[in-house]
Amino acid sequence: MTPLAVTACTATSAMGSGLAAQFDALAHARSGLRPNDFSSAPLACWIGRVEGVEDFALPAALAAWDCRNNRLAWLGLQKDGFIERVHAARARYGAARVALLLGTSTASIGATEEAYRRLDADGGIPDDLLRPAIHAPHSLAAFVAAALALEGPCLTVSTACSSSAKVFASAERMLRLGLADAALVGGVDTLCDSVLFGFNALELVSPEPCRPFDRARNGISIGEAAGFALLERVEAAPQAPRLLGYGESSDAHHMSTPHPDGLGAELALNDALARAGLDAAQVDYINLHGTASQKNDEVEAALVARVFPPRTRASSTKGFTGHTLGAAGILEATVALQAIEHGLIPGNLGGDTPDPSCGAQFAWRNEHRRVDVALSNSFGFGGNNACLAFARAGVAA
Amino acid sequence: MNALRVWVEGVGLWSPQLADFAALRALLAGAAPAPPPPRPAAATLPPNERRRAPESVLLAVEAAGQAVAMSGHDAAALACVFASSHGDQAITDYMCATLAQAPAELSPTRFHNSVHNAAVGYWTIATGCHAPSTAICAQRASFGAGLLEAAGLALAEQRAVLLVCSDTAGSGPLDEVTRCRQSFGCALVLAPQAGAAALARLDLALQAGAAIDTPLPAPLDDWRAGNPSAASLSLLALLAARGGRCELAAAATLGLRIDMEHVA
Numbered sequence: 001m002t003p004l005a006v007t008a009c010t011a012t013s014a015m016g017s018g019l020a021a022q023f024d025a026l027a028h029a030r031s032g033l034r035p036n037d038f039s040s041a042p043l044a045c046w047i048g049r050v051e052g053v054e055d056f057a058l059p060a061a062l063a064a065w066d067c068r069n070n071r072l073a074w075l076g077l078q079k080d081g082f083i084e085r086v087h088a089a090r091a092r093y094g095a096a097r098v099a100l101l102l103g104t105s106t107a108s109i110g111a112t113e114e115a116y117r118r119l120d121a122d123g124g125i126p127d128d129l130l131r132p133a134i135h136a137p138h139s140l141a142a143f144v145a146a147a148l149a150l151e152g153p154c155l156t157v158s159t160a161c162s163s164s165a166k167v168f169a170s171a172e173r174m175l176r177l178g179l180a181d182a183a184l185v186g187g188v189d190t191l192c193d194s195v196l197f198g199f200n201a202l203e204l205v206s207p208e209p210c211r212p213f214d215r216a217r218n219g220i221s222i223g224e225a226a227g228f229a230l231l232e233r234v235e236a237a238p239q240a241p242r243l244l245g246y247g248e249s250s251d252a253h254h255m256s257t258p259h260p261d262g263l264g265a266e267l268a269l270n271d272a273l274a275r276a277g278l279d280a281a282q283v284d285y286i287n288l289h290g291t292a293s294q295k296n297d298e299v300e301a302a303l304v305a306r307v308f309p310p311r312t313r314a315s316s317t318k319g320f321t322g323h324t325l326g327a328a329g330i331l332e333a334t335v336a337l338q339a340i341e342h343g344l345i346p347g348n349l350g351g352d353t354p355d356p357s358c359g360a361q362f363a364w365r366n367e368h369r370r371v372d373v374a375l376s377n378s379f380g381f382g383g384n385n386a387c388l389a390f391a392r393a394g395v396a397a
Numbered sequence: 398m399n400a401l402r403v404w405v406e407g408v409g410l411w412s413p414q415l416a417d418f419a420a421l422r423a424l425l426a427g428a429a430p431a432p433p434p435p436r437p438a439a440a441t442l443p444p445n446e447r448r449r450a451p452e453s454v455l456l457a458v459e460a461a462g463q464a465v466a467m468s469g470h471d472a473a474a475l476a477c478v479f480a481s482s483h484g485d486q487a488i489t490d491y492m493c494a495t496l497a498q499a500p501a502e503l504s505p506t507r508f509h510n511s512v513h514n515a516a517v518g519y520w521t522i523a524t525g526c527h528a529p530s531t532a533i534c535a536q537r538a539s540f541g542a543g544l545l546e547a548a549g550l551a552l553a554e555q556r557a558v559l560l561v562c563s564d565t566a567g568s569g570p571l572d573e574v575t576r577c578r579q580s581f582g583c584a585l586v587l588a589p590q591a592g593a594a595a596l597a598r599l600d601l602a603l604q605a606g607a608a609i610d611t612p613l614p615a616p617l618d619d620w621r622a623g624n625p626s627a628a629s630l631s632l633l634a635l636l637a638a639r640g641g642r643c644e645l646a647a648a649a650t651l652g653l654r655i656d657m658e659h660v661a
Contacts, residue, residue: 039500040496113493119570125573132574136482136574137483138482138535145649153545157532158514159514159517166531169529170531177552177553197500197508198492198503198505198509200503203505248531250477250530251521252473255510255519256509381518382512382514382521383518383522
């Protein structure tokens with residue numbers, strides 16, 4: 001495919017707010033996980049919580065959108081000069097020519113949970129939460145469209161944990177077809193009881209900080225994050241890093257466990273490599289989905305071992321942030337872009353006793369080397385898979 | 398360019414009053430079609446899944462199955478775009494109520510069925526479909542945004558795409574903010590080229606600014622007001638009438654003008 005320029009990006013997670021804080025955490029192998037101090041009832045687990053979301057107010061004009069998820073979105077948009085870059089794109093192309101494509105798994109369901117915890121005397125939604133737009137899964141994208149005065153195509157992708165990877169694919173198609181000249185992509189998911197108690201009910205939550213690809217791993221840690229990227233045609237920014245390709249597939253196997261042979265994951269990977277015009281051997285770094293669930297890590301480690309040579313380095317960064325669900329795609333895309341920018345392969349934090357299925361590709365500790373091509377894997381419930389391919393400007397595909 | 402041309406090869410429809418697209422056609426021709434049984438048949442699902450599946454999944458799968466059967470395509474080969482403004486409202490209501498009372502008792506099955514892509518997940522599993530599949534939403538513009546996404550996918554990838562848009566009726570306190578009065582689901586199979594199965598040609602053009610809903614006759618206007626997925630009725634009525642123009646919301650501040658021409 002014709003590559004696109006990633007002309008701006010930003011991320012906020014338990015690693016910190018903004019790219020500099022994220023890089024500092026990665027460079028110092030510093031996890032952002034902490035004991036659960038969030039859920040409305042006790043639950044013994046670790047979480048990746050963003051500091052200060054609850055103290056951060058939306059501007060008065062946007063108060064109708066107030067909820068934790070939209071606060072985190074707004075907090076994230078303030079970092080790395082990202083809003084200014086969006087405003088510049090809007091001025092350059094026109095508000096109707098900038099597409100807004102965001103991924104989320106649960107959007108602002110936390111606000112609906114809160115409404116149910118304090119229903120009014122008639123059993124209805126309390127007056128202060130009687131705001132229909134925040135009780136719909138489109139809440140996030142509708143809020144960002146209103147906050148940034150964008151008037152182009154606007155869509156929420158909600159395919160669980162692949163959501164904010166798949167928005168890159170939608171954006172590429174829209175730019176290719178001329179439906180937009182730039183696309184703001186990204187995703188936000190926030191901690192809420194639904195995911196903490198939901199994954200707990202599935203017996204997928206670890207009582208300890210998650211240990212991706214560790215022999216003794218025993219489940220995920222849930223986190224929250226906001227991340228955004230601006231995609232434009234390469235001519236607009238020839239020196240910017242590039243989206244070279246993407247892949248999407250369906251497992252057609254099971255709602256909550258991956259295909260045992262990694263069939264869908266491999267289809268998505270092959271699709272991404274084919275669109276990018278790359279051989280697996282040209283991939284320098286792959287940021288894995290690596291949730292620390294038994295099944296995901298087993299299947300994904302086998303895929304890495306059978307497709308990539310040892311020189312390709314691979315790691316999960318869920319040990320830094322927890323699994324940020326619908327925001328994982330964009331968050332880990334920014335980690336892949338930082339690997340290219342800084343020549344840092346982040347070590348697979350939490351994997352102290354490697355699972356025997358892991359090959360020589362795994363970077364268990366930080367490594368410093370040039371990265372020209374980096375992939376990011378994101379897999380979701382329902383067997384929904386996505387893989388993104390990024391490269392330094394000028395790397396021939 | 399801001400215009401897209403695609404061909405409709407199959408249409409599916411289910412609501413408490415309309416069993417399929419033929420029933421809409423009959424209604425618009427002045428007949429009184431028999432309403433379907435209260436639970437969508439969703440025959441594409443294996444019997445076990447059909448018994449256990451939530452209503453939101455049955456509704457989407459029923460509409461999808463009708464459209465794919467009409468198109469003659471192998472479901473396994475179709476890329477999928479499933480749109481819904483609210484997802485499974487009964488499960489959201491159950492989850493929020495349970496979390497407020499006894500969070501540790503949350504059902505694991507209801508949790509994994511709560512994801513917005515549950516319907517497309519069950520569909521791809523039932524049909525053995527490994528093609529790209531997505532689940533999207535855009536509030537009351539969910540059908541228009543889904544149509545734009547599906548038409549874009551069909552043209553960009555030169556492959557046939559299954560578009561489904563469905564919402565169930567509201568449940569519990571949540572109903573106060575979703576205001577879905579009844580279930581409505583529809584589906585289209587879209588192709589990038591005029592093939593033997595083509596029923597109609599659609600020319601889609603983006604229109605800056607909020608869309609103005611195309612007027613609809615009763616009772617379609619009421620149905621449209623009572624379910625965000627029924628915004629599709631503007632287009633479905635054109636398909637039934639074999640031609641014309643309508644306008645739909647593709648986003649809060651973006652319209653989609655659709656010119657439809659009947660084929661053969």
